[in-house]
Amino acid sequence: MARPVHSFVCEIGRVCSKAELKASEQPSALWVGVKAQKLPDLCLACLQAGGVFDSAFTYPSSISSHWAAVYVFCVPKLSKPVVLFSHAKQFHSVSAQIPAAVWDERKMREISGADFIGLNDLRPIIIHPESAKFVTNPLRGAHAPGRRPSARERSAGHEEPAGHGSEYGFAGTGEEGEFQIPVGPVHAGIIEPGHFRFHVGGEPIHKLEVRLSFLHRGIEDFACGRPMDGVLPLIEQVSADESVANGVAYAQAVESLASIEVPRKAESLRLILLELERIYSHLADLGGMAMDVGYYASSSRFATLRENMMRLNGRVGGSRFLRGLVVVGGMARDMPEDSLRQIRTSLRLFSDSLAKTEDLTLSSSTFIDRAFSTGRVSPEVARRLSLVGPVARASGVPCDARKHFAYGAYRSNAVRESLGQGGDVFSRFMVKLGEVKESVRLIEHQLAQDIDGPVLSERRDLSKLPSGRMALGWTEAPRGSCMFLVRSANKGALGRLAIRTASWRNWIGIQEAVRGNITADFPLINKSFNLSYAGADL
Amino acid sequence: MHEFDALLSPKTDRIYADSPDPAIRELALFLKSRPLSPFSRSIAVRMVDCGSSNDVELEEGLTNAPQVDCERFGIHFVASPRHADVLIASGPVSVNMKLALEKTYRAMSRPKAVVAAGDGACTGGLLAGAHGVYKSGRVEEVIPVDVKVAGNPPAPYELVLGMLKAGQILSKKRI
Structure with a gap:
């Protein structure tokens, strides 16, 4: 065990005796096993030692009727995540101390049926009560995800989830004269479904509750039991404009699990694809913000740029969403020299056009006036809720996984992190604009290096992989970091897949960002976050 | 001239029968053969995402990009189903939707x-059979479907053509 890792384990290990702690280091993460009673203490110790809460997952334990709870913390000083895990029938909730974990624990509780002592919010989060009667295939054996407690278990102390079969139970702040505005699931624009419940006193929003999961299809569950190298098309269905980022994160988890070495050329091509994806994804946000302040002259130019980037993707990758290119062990195919040349020429012209569009947008007082000081997220809130991606960076919280938890070709290509200060819509606009420019620089730098060689690893047979091994994989998707946990079953099959996307983390942030703003500014704030509904619902 | 050059004076794509893009060729043929009918000039469209990975929505959004500019074909996205002639749904339909x-x-x-719109809505796609997907995931399981894309x-452009075909079907339907 390396020295910083050892001293970290000693630091967090102070809250319990040494015999209770089982630490093992892997290339992708540091795993620390502990008794369920000690888990909350250890989580807090992890925070105090500089960790940032990332995600919490659950999966059926090998011990009968037990569940494993996994809490992942990102520790910048170790440059890798730390995973605290424990096997038990019931757990102690940490969400009172770590508010970011509320949604994760609600989801874990609903999947496992295990109790989380101290968890106050017991509303179901994945399958809506009014739809529960349609769920035909959640039960794969008594130990499967999606399980609901049986009648016997309920009588033995399991309670029916609050709101089951009735209203969801939205709760306002209780101020006098407050009323509710329900919005969704079908919205006015061309976007995905989700329900927003505004508690307002006149114009100002007192509180916003986001109810998601309208797009829950069960990808995590559905992928299990399939060959590990065959589920990438499913992963690409998580969220379309993060297809590459999610695909690479999953591939990296499996590669780390099976110790597959990815060729340098493949890593370089992955970087190009990841940055192309970031460019077209951010262009949608930038154009959307201009559109939502009613500045169509700017938004239509961003839309033009975006459609051109998508067409470029289609020409060089065969898919406008760059799907089907990333595989476990490298890339499905090499990119011909001609494609790389096309990217180079297009990006040069793109940069000129972007600069002109930027001038056009920032010279408008209408835009500045609407965007400035709207939807502010303070650095404290960003840290407390473990927000990720451009949202956190706009509040001045450094969190770029490409820099602090470098992977693939980013290990040898330093990323300049764009940071803002205001935490408002304007800062998010500037951070995203800065990231588009940085992406252009990274791609151009990568193309100039002229790396050659194979794009697919020779040794990528997964059939002899022992079952029960776990690994993490992560990337910095356009919306922020995503985390994949992969557990192997027999003969190279996938035993358990758990996904935490950036959108899942940041939806809680939007509830804070709108507080005190007027209802009419909500679309603008929402667009400046631009979170994926499908990516959070899975 | 390179496509990125013309940016600050955006140009819409020309629709012609021997375009290199097969979707544009098909659209050109359709527009040429389209008979005049009460709905052929203008349709109001409401979209509902019922379980796609937001890919269909992003492409629908880009039908409004200046290059495609779906309003020149008479397609207008509206905010309320009360105003709509055509419903465009993507899938697979999730139980919650x-x-x-x-x-x-x-x-x-x-x-x-x-x-x-999309493989998920037409056939259930890759995720047919997942526990959160309603039956086979096809939109047909829930409401009658007239056009599949x-x-x-x-x-x-494929979405534009699908919506125009739906507009043509409208005129044959009983009020």
Whole structure:
């Protein structure tokens, strides 16, 4: 065990005796096993030692009727995540101390049926009560995800989830004269479904509750039991404009699990694809913000740029969403020299056009006036809720996984992190604009290096992989970091897949960002976050 | 001239029968053969995402990009199903969205037509059989479908053609 890792384990290990702690280091993460009673203490110790809460997952334990709870913390000083895990029938909730974990624990509780002592919010989060009667295939054996407690278990102390079969139970702040505005699931624009419940006193929003999961299809569950190298098309269905980022994160988890070495050329091509994806994804946000302040002259130019980037993707990758290119062990195919040349020429012209569009947008007082000081997220809130991606960076919280938890070709290509200060819509606009420019620089730098060689690893047979091994994989998707946990079953099959996307983390942030703003500014704030509904619902 | 050059004076794509893009060729042929009917000049479209990975929605959004500019074909996206002639739905239909899809369809006045956009909406796609997907995931399981547009996802021009075909079907429907 390396020295910083050892001293970290000693630091967090102070809250319990040494015999209770089982630490093992892997290339992708540091795993620390502990008794369920000690888990909350250890989580807090992890925070105090500089960790940032990332995600919490659950999966059926090998011990009968037990569940494993996994809490992942990102520790910048170790440059890798730390995973605290424990096997038990019931757990102690940490969400009172770590508010970011509320949604994760609600989801874990609903999947496992295990109790989380101290968890106050017991509303179901994945399958809506009014739809529960349609769920035909959640039960794969008594130990499967999606399980609901049986009648016997309920009588033995399991309670029916609050709101089951009735209203969801939205709760306002209780101020006098407050009323509710329900919005969704079908919205006015061309976007995905989700329900927003505004508690307002006149114009100002007192509180916003986001109810998601309208797009829950069960990808995590559905992928299990399939060959590990065959589920990438499913992963690409998580969220379309993060297809590459999610695909690479999953591939990296499996590669780390099976110790597959990815060729340098493949890593370089992955970087190009990841940055192309970031460019077209951010262009949608930038154009959307201009559109939502009613500045169509700017938004239509961003839309033009975006459609051109998508067409470029289609020409060089065969898919406008760059799907089907990333595989476990490298890339499905090499990119011909001609494609790389096309990217180079297009990006040069793109940069000129972007600069002109930027001038056009920032010279408008209408835009500045609407965007400035709207939807502010303070650095404290960003840290407390473990927000990720451009949202956190706009509040001045450094969190770029490409820099602090470098992977693939980013290990040898330093990323300049764009940071803002205001935490408002304007800062998010500037951070995203800065990231588009940085992406252009990274791609151009990568193309100039002229790396050659194979794009697919020779040794990528997964059939002899022992079952029960776990690994993490992560990337910095356009919306922020995503985390994949992969557990192997027999003969190279996938035993358990758990996904935490950036959108899942940041939806809680939007509830804070709108507080005190007027209802009419909500679309603008929402667009400046631009979170994926499908990516959070899975 | 390179496509990125003309940016600050955006140009819409020319629709002609020998375009290198097969979707544009098909659209050109359709527009040429389209008979005049009460709905052929203008249709109001309401979209509902019932479980796609947001790919179909992003492509629908890009039908409004200046290059494609779907309004020149008479297609206008509206905010309410009460204003809509055509419903465009993507899938696979999730159990949590089934009710919302039914309600949206019921809220539309007759005559109305439905476009199932994307592989998920037409066949259930890759995720048919997942526990959160309603039955086979096809939109047909929930509401009647008039036009199917395949693709993972379909490109903007394919969506435009699908919506125009639905507009043509409308004129044959009883009010």
